[in-house]
Amino acid sequence: MSAFxxxxxxxRQTExxxxxxxxxxxxxETVMPRGATEQRAEETAAMEAVLHERRTDPRVGEWLDQAVPEDEEDARIIELIARDHQRATRIPARLxxxxxxxxxxxxxIWAEARANDAPQDFLPALxxxxxxxxxxxxxxxxxGDLYDALLDDYEPGATQAQIAALFDAMRPRLVALRDDVLGAEFQPQPLKGDFPQETQLRLARTCxxxxxxxxxxxxxxxxxHPFSSGRWQDSRITTRVVETDPFNCLYSTIHEVGHSSYELGIDSDYAFTPLGRGVSMGxxxxxxxxxxxxxxRGRAFSGWLYQRMSDAFDGLSVPDAEAFYATVNRVTPGYIRTEADEVQYNLHVMLRFDLERDLIAGRLDVENLVEAWNARFLKDFGVAVDRPAHxxxxxxxxxxxxxxxxxxxxxxxxxxxxxNAAMRQAVPDLDRFLAQGDAGPAVEWLRENVQRHGGLYPPRDLIERATGAPVSEEPLLDxxxxKFAGIYRL
Structure with a gap:
């Protein structure tokens, strides 16, 4: 056998x-008995010890020195293993x-503190x-920069300076749009009613x-906290249910399906290699x-969802599909990032980005985190945080x-x-399918242009290959x- x-x-075994x-x-996070926390911590630590030993094995360095790639895929595999090996060897096994x-x-500890609104129970662990x-x-x-070193784990090649510049470019238009929307004469009605858990979960599966x-x-x-987990032949999703807010469950499910579909859509030849997973969290x-x-949340798919929900819950508090579309996209100054509307979602992220940079840099101590969070939230959203869980x-x-x-x-x-801009050009009749509850053409375009490649291309290269244009915030802001000028009749 060759070194490669x-x-x-x-x-393959490490993966x-x-x-x-x-x-x-x-x-x-799903089915483990509550009393098993300490045992699971020991099991997790034991697995990490084994993985760290493999990632830092001297033989990996020797094979990397001798490996000769035959094609683009081999070269990328060597590059990714070398990157992981170099990072792992810098971290002591004890750490x-x-x-x-x-x-x-x-x-x-966090889950218990969140349920009890008791940050004092969690902050020492944090x-x-x-x-x-x-x-x-x-x-x-x-x-080098401490935060950049951590960011590189999730978005290889990105720096906090680049992210900060991007956020600075986005913030003015987002804030202006939010002010226009919240000040508009027309305001969509919230969805009211009681929505039983089992019915929500059936609809979530349908979506x-x-x-x-x-x-x-x-x-x-x-x-x-909804998440997805796994890859190759086993990628699972989770959701949560609030019986007064079915959108929480349904759109969390659709969100996690997006993550899971990425992993399941990767070329099967890449399984058990570094190419066999999403290239970055971005x-x-x-x-x-x-x-x-x-x-x-588009008009076409939400119209289909309106009929499904009307049938499942024996009617809704909004009168028709168009009103439902406005309700699905209703902009409100809520507390929760995962429930935030599209206009304000990125502002929630910017708050966390700034706070965690300060935590890592030592400019903010954990004992002052609650006060700092609440002050920043009030400044950014004009609403005082009512409870720590929010x-x-x-x-x-x-x-x-x-x-x-x-x-x-x-x-x-x-x-x-x-x-989205590139997909709409490539699939001009997409809404005709979405109105029938068929996201197949969109999923197929994304699988062909993004998902199947796994880790083959660096993140920005992947998006630019798919779209044929440089990455920019302009398509999102446009x-x-x-969208919201239409909904709010601006």
Missing amino acids: DDLLAFQ ALSSVAERLGWDQ ATELAKQTSLAQS NDILMLKREEAAALADG ATAFGYDWSRGRLDLAV AHESQSRIYENQIG GVLQDVHWAVGLFGYFPTYALGNVYAGCL YLEE
């Missing part, structure tokens, strides 16, 4: 073990194992994680099926956000150590704006202004 063959065989570790996380253990423990993440960032940065979700390789479960969010918003405790990300992850949500929206 040896490297690939070794990596398989990584998938097993991910399944432990899925189990913890990798301790991070895995503490984030597993903190996840349950502080422990922050100290570990600062240590990890210092090891990875090698004298997932409309988007081509492969039930033979996936499943839908409940979680405190690319991943481009899929979940375009499924949820440009497709799922504020600093609403997201699981910091509990599980995902510092640097949040900006990829907004970057994913930007990518989705670019993709889409938002046109």
